[in-house]
Amino acid sequence: MSATLPPPLDRPAAGRPHPPAAAPPRGARAPLLQLTLVRAREFYREPEAVFWTFIFPILLASGLGIAFRSRPAEVARVAVVASVPGADSLRAALARDSALHVTLLDDTAAATALRIGRIALAVVPGTAGVEYRYDDAREEARTARLLTDRALQQAAGRRDPVAVRESLVREPGSRYIDFVLPGLLAMNLMGGGIWGLGFAIVDARRKKLLKRLIATPMSRAHFLLSFLLMRLAMMVVEVGVVVAFGVLVFGVPLRGSLLLFAGICTLGTLMFGAVGLLIASRARTLEGASGLMNFVMLPMWVGSGIFFAATNFPDAVQPVVQALPLTALVDAMRANMLEGGNLSAVAGEVGIMTAWLAGCFVLALRLFRWR
DSSP, rough: OOOOOOTTTOOOTOOOOOOOOOOOOGGGGHHHHHHHHHHHHHHOOOOHHIIIIIIIIHHHHHHHHHTTTTOOOEEEEEEEESSSHHHHHHHHHHHTTTTEEEEEEEEEHHHHHHTTSSSSSSEEETEEEEEEOOOOOOOOHHHHHHHHHHHHHHTOOOOOOSSOOOOOOOOTSHHHHHHHHHHHHHHHHHOOOIHHHHHHHHHOOOHTEEEEETSOOEEEEEEEEHHHHHHHHHHHHHHHHHHHHHHHHHHOOOOSSSSHHHHHHHHHHHHHHHHHHHHHHTTTHHHHHHHHHHHHHHHHHHHSSSSSSSGGSSSHHHHHHHSSSHHHHHHHHHHHHHHOGGGGGHHHHHHHHHHHHHHHHHHHHOOOOOO
């Protein structure tokens, strides 16, 4: 008597329908959203990342804004040698000029003060005029010489042939903090895009976590796009915090369209995110990734005009400097914030950033490896 074998596990018994397939988990229906949330959790669970993204730019802007704040015109310190006749009257004549701080010193004390930089100029009266003693290699000494000579000639009755008048203009936009804040914003977006994304991917590859993701239905594009979307979410917070600090504390102007400014920041964030993805597409170690990131970012730190104008470089290298992605972002931000430039004013910079974004993201998709 033969035994009846059960039906195979992969086929239902005769006359019985297939059991209904289990519904996919809720998160499986939106892999891009879930991957983006994972990226965000990885970020805010790292206190160091939060500090360098939000706190450090504010501290740096505070230091630079205080160090290079607008101050009254500096007073030139000069000394009149008191051991010769006429020193008192000469000192009285110079003291009428508010741009000069005049003291009486004997010959030895004046020479010592000049040597150690306590004064910028020593004035020695004589029968045939005055003698100026100063170091012409010091800028403040040359300025003191011009101010002192002007005060002496006016006291002697000189009249300028051309009448002049002064109109002092002090408006936000010309200070160093106004110049440097857009550079700090752009530098922060570059660092977050390249360091933040690149290290996260390489660290996951090093820990063999990417190999496990190959077996999931997640696509490569979803995985890479999740990093860019996370950076966009972080960009809203970090740009908002730094800009609000600059406007409220230092009065940095925002003369352009806020919508255009938001678009420039968004494009810059996506661009540097794509650069970070490209750098991390093949790197296997943190040391290797760090070397590549420094190799890419160092020329932009130096040449893109963060702390000084990029036009200071020779004309021969200007095409290279202007083609750098950070230069385009910094110039677009300054044109919008300080000059009130519209879209046509930043069209060239927007074109450069778009080209970097498209090229780097396409290359990252082609070159990316899970292992």
